[in-house]
Amino acid sequence: xxxxxxxxxxxxxxxxxxxxxxxxxxxxxxxxxxxxxxxxxxxxxxxxxxxxxxxxxxxxxxxxxxxxxxxxxxxxxxxxxxxxxxxxxxxxxxxxxxxxxxxxxxxxxxxxxxxxxxxxxxxxxxxxxxxxxxxxxxxxxxxxxxxxxxxxxxxxxxxxxxxxxxxxxxxxxxxxxxxxxxxxxxxxxxxxxxxxxxxxxxxxxxxxxxxxxxxxxxxxxxxxxxxxxxxxxxxxxxxxxxxxxxxxxxxxxxxxxxxxxxxxxxxxxxxxx
Numbered sequence: 014x015x016x017x018x019x020x021x022x023x024x025x026x027x028x029x030x031x032x033x034x035x036x037x038x039x040x041x042x043x044x045x046x047x048x049x050x051x052x053x054x055x056x057x058x059x060x061x062x063x064x065x066x067x068x069x070x071x072x073x074x075x076x077x078x079x080x081x082x083x084x085x086x087x088x089x090x091x092x093x094x095x096x097x098x099x100x101x102x103x104x105x106x107x108x109x110x111x112x113x114x115x116x117x118x119x120x121x122x123x124x125x126x127x128x129x130x131x132x133x134x135x136x137x138x139x140x141x142x143x144x145x146x147x148x149x150x151x152x153x154x155x156x157x158x159x160x161x162x163x164x165x166x167x168x169x170x171x172x173x174x175x176x177x178x179x180x181x182x183x184x185x186x187x188x189x190x191x192x193x194x195x196x197x198x199x200x201x202x203x204x205x206x207x208x209x210x211x212x213x214x215x216x217x218x219x220x221x222x223x224x225x226x227x228x229x230x231x232x233x234x235x236x237x238x239x240x241x242x243x244x245x246x247x248x249x250x251x252x253x254x255x256x257x258x259x260x261x262x263x264x265x266x267x268x269x270x271x272x273x274x275x276x277x278x279x280x281x282x283x284x285x286x
Contacts, residue, residue: 027075032058037108041116047074053274121217187242233260234283
């Protein structure tokens with residue numbers, strides 16, 4: 014697996030490449046992860062006849078994002094096209110786009126701004142198919158952003174609120190565990206604030222995307238964990254309504270970590286279908 018880097022504006026974008034197939038697949042990982050999340054999948058590159066590119070997203074992995082402005086879908090599309098230019102010699106190659114969790118939201122945003130180039134979407138436990146109220150309040154409103162910044166510096170009040178909400182069954186154990194992990198350490202909180210605020214402009218318009226999928230006859234494959242309490246399957250069923258001829262949905266007997274080597278068969282089927 015080849016590790017490479019390109020320069021985008023003043024930032025350094027790291028990525029890995031495997032395979033020399035005629036078809037290209039670009040992979041976007043989840044929150045707090047890196048391109049290594051797709052390492053097991055890249056081992057199938059030659060079998061699939063794909064060139065598989067996995068990108069370290071801004072504020073993740075080895076990528077160094079130095080821009081003052083937030084990341085937009087056009088930025089991400091430009092990064093992808095630059096990487097494809099480096100790996101193939103042309104930036105006009107259509108490609109399959111795969112996104113896991115946070116990467117699913119980014120993949121949807123990329124598709125929305127450039128549907129002609131993306132020949133297929135494989136969305137694995139994808140974020141972005143439902144507006145998260147907390148995320149919207151913290152990143153899209155002035156008051157919410159101020160409270161978010163304060164909480165990241167002094168989170169003690171939020172710990173108490175979170176415990177109360179769990180006690181009242183307003184949040185499930187998976188969400189409680191997930192949130193507690195990301196606010197218990199100061200450096201992790203700092204990364205959380207940067208990632209949430211810098212990625213806030215990536216807001217897919219689902220109505221428009223569904224129209225684009227129909228217009229371009231883009232195949233969409235949704236994979237969900239049957240026991241996922243963070244991103245639930247019902248959201249996928251709602252998104253699929255009206256685009257059933259293009260979009261399939263499959264549940265796997267697991268939680269949120271659908272993108273795992275033990276689920277290779279189901280993921281490969283989604284890519285190849």
